[in-house]
Amino acid sequence: MPLTLPIDEEIFQEIATRLSGVTGATVVQYRREPGHWTPEHLQICVVKKTPERAPELDYPGNPPALAFRMRVNLRLHTQQSEVDTENNSEIISSFIADVHQTICEPANWWQWDAKAVNTEFESVELINPTGGFDAALYPLTITYRHSEGDPFTVR
Amino acid sequence: MTLRDMIEADATAVFLNTGEFAESVTYKPRIKPTGDTRDETRSISAVVFREQMTTIDEDGGETIAPMFLVHVANDSTDGISSDELDLGGDKITFPVRDGLTASDRTVTRLVTIDNGMLVLECR
Numbered sequence: 001m002p003l004t005l006p007i008d009e010e011i012f013q014e015i016a017t018r019l020s021g022v023t024g025a026t027v028v029q030y031r032r033e034p035g036h037w038t039p040e041h042l043q044i045c046v047v048k049k050t051p052e053r054a055p056e057l058d059y060p061g062n063p064p065a066l067a068f069r070m071r072v073n074l075r076l077h078t079q080q081s082e083v084d085t086e087n088n089s090e091i092i093s094s095f096i097a098d099v100h101q102t103i104c105e106p107a108n109w110w111q112w113d114a115k116a117v118n119t120e121f122e123s124v125e126l127i128n129p130t131g132g133f134d135a136a137l138y139p140l141t142i143t144y145r146h147s148e149g150d151p152f153t154v155r
Numbered sequence: 156m157t158l159r160d161m162i163e164a165d166a167t168a169v170f171l172n173t174g175e176f177a178e179s180v181t182y183k184p185r186i187k188p189t190g191d192t193r194d195e196t197r198s199i200s201a202v203v204f205r206e207q208m209t210t211i212d213e214d215g216g217e218t219i220a221p222m223f224l225v226h227v228a229n230d231s232t233d234g235i236s237s238d239e240l241d242l243g244g245d246k247i248t249f250p251v252r253d254g255l256t257a258s259d260r261t262v263t264r265l266v267t268i269d270n271g272m273l274v275l276e277c278r
Contacts, residue, residue, distance in 0.1 A: 038261045039278050081185055081243035132263025
């Protein structure tokens with residue numbers, strides 16, 4: 001059955017919805033609109049990158065199924081008060097672990113409600129802060145297929 | 156009155172005069188542990204320089220976000236005193252453009268400081 005939105009967008013929305021279950025965190029779907037977001041403590045900024053073709057995973061047929069890999073960057077922000085004596089490394093590590101656990105919570109978590117073939121976690125990159133807030137980049141790579149002429153139908 | 160006193164007085168009376176260059180904004184200190192009496196939201200005068208689009212260094216430079224430079228008095232009543240400022244979550248509320256509804260902006264950096272004024276970077 002065709003989806004309401006193209007598959008890549010449906011998966012992206014599904015990721016944001018699932019991440020809203022991370023305790024104490026806020027989720028922002030990144031847009032260029034000025035003033036849309038401001039850095040917060042325990043904030044997850046979800047950024048969709050351009051899907052790329054994965055022809056080795058195509059299915060033959062009429063019509064054939066085209067495979068794609070889409071990277072979604074999770075930018076995890078923490079902003080510790082100057083009077084807070086808690087270990088900063090502990091805060092960011094726990095936050096990363098909470099995000100990971102929440103993503104993996106449902107059965108068949110990697111399929112994003114039967115829309116994807118697979119999901120892989122990439123390496124976490126801790127970004128050196130220059131002031132204001134700390135950040136960790138946690139990329140996901142999602143593989144999905146759709147019919148050749150119909151980006152709304154999962155294959 | 157010394158020159159220093161006059162410059163400090165001018166920071167509030169002239170530069171931060173809402174009838175001249177400044178506007179009214181709201182300072183929201185981050186909620187701190189119980190018993191900290193500084194946790195009070197208050198209206199202050201500020202000169203806000205808006206819409207300087209820059210990348211966020213902490214995000215590897217891929218994220219674009221507006222940056223605001225907010226000039227306020229270094230004062231715990233009419234502005235923000237340097238000893239109460241918390242760069243770990245204090246916010247200032249103002250419209251991102253003239254005519255828009257005010258929204259919270261996080262203070263991310265103390266750009267310059269002297270006895271009269273603070274210049275704060277907000278995102």
